């Protein structure tokens with residue numbers, strides 16, 4: 001792993017950094033309150049390549065690496081977790097699943113609109129009765145002479161309200177098992193799809209998170225993505241190989257907290273000197289900086305392993321686990337440094353901390369990451 005970013009990635013990072021500073025940061029508090037990020041800003045993100053980061057250029061994407069994905073997500077999350085989650089779920093779940101398993105015809109039909117941001121994609125795995133135990137899902141897809149009919153309900157669908165395309169994971173065989181589930185493209189215009197009201201969440205409030213129901217929802221035969229009964233295996237691959245990008249959200253959120261804390265501590269005085277001159281504050285800031293750097297290295301190491309053709313499930317889990325829990329520690333410290341001011345919405349730290357809690361839950365909870373790391377470790381060490 002080269003610790004220097006390549007020149008073209010530095011340029012992409014800087015464009016993203018400017019976009020985040022000018023178009024996201026000034027409005028993040030308002031979006032958090034209104035529970036919505038306006039369409040025009042999302043469209044702008046599409047125009048600068050943020051909505052098709054790793055999608056090949058031949059389908060209208062930016063054709064960048066996973067390292068690039070981790071870098072740009074950190075830049076966005078530094079200003080707003082919600083925008084970063086929108087970008088991460090669209091790229092890292094929906095498009096990544098299509099990049100992995102879709103047919104040439106499906107890629108040609110859907111990827112250009114998705115990668116340019118003309119259409120947002122949502123990824124639907126979780127259900128009311130199963131999140132961690134996703135293999136127990138009950139949404140069914142039944143074959144008919146005309147195609148497929150879907151019935152069931154999905155929950156927690158990120159960007160489900162604004163999405164034009166849903167990648168839906170549904171049961172195609174009655175019995176439980178990883179080879180009994182398939183993936184399907186469902187267009188927003190399909191008959192029988194119902195998109196519910198957004199959840200009133202603790203954080204990540206700018207992204208809409210909705211239930212999506214299917215009531216005899218008919219879709220054409222060619223909307224099956226990947227092999228029949230192989231959709232769950234593909235979904236796990238998407239999660240296992242990509243969840244470091246949730247770690248990148250946490251690195252960005254923690255960095256946003258640290259930067260705000262340093263700025264405040266340099267300006268605010270107590271006992272005749274700036275807070276930053278008190279050793280207790282310095283020690284907190286030093287720990288925050290060190291932990292963020294450690295998490296960033298884990299995230300980028302996992303991304304680089306993927307780019308080198310050696311996706312590493314254990315490293316992805318470690319990156320997500322460490323980064324998400326690190327950002328919570330950093331967020332609380334930032335609030336402590338700001339004192340009473342940190343406890344108000346006048347400063348971004350309380351929002352970034354609220355946003356981060358999702359990173360300890362989504363795409364596999366911290367408990368799941370520990371279970372997977374322990375399993376991989378056991379296999380590796382007992383081999």
Ligand SMILES: Cc1cc2nc3c(=O)[nH]c(=O)nc-3n(C[C@H](O)[C@H](O)[C@H](O)COP(=O)(O)OP(=O)(O)OC[C@H]3O[C@@H](n4cnc5c(N)ncnc54)[C@H](O)[C@@H]3O)c2cc1C
Pocket residue numbers: 089123124125126130131132133155156157158159201204209358361362363364365366367368
């Ligand atoms: C804001 C938000 C956005 C989301 N976006 C999406 C999305 O776009 N698409 C999508 O498909 N899903 C999405 N999710 C769902 C998310 O992936 C799930 O919430 C997550 O996987 C946990 O599932 P659950 O909420 O059902 O918790 P549960 O599975 O009910 O778990 C509850 C608790 O029990 C623990 N637990 C469960 N099983 C075990 C075990 N075997 N051992 C030890 N502990 C265990 C968990 O770690 C957790 O602490 C989103 C969720 C949120 C909150």
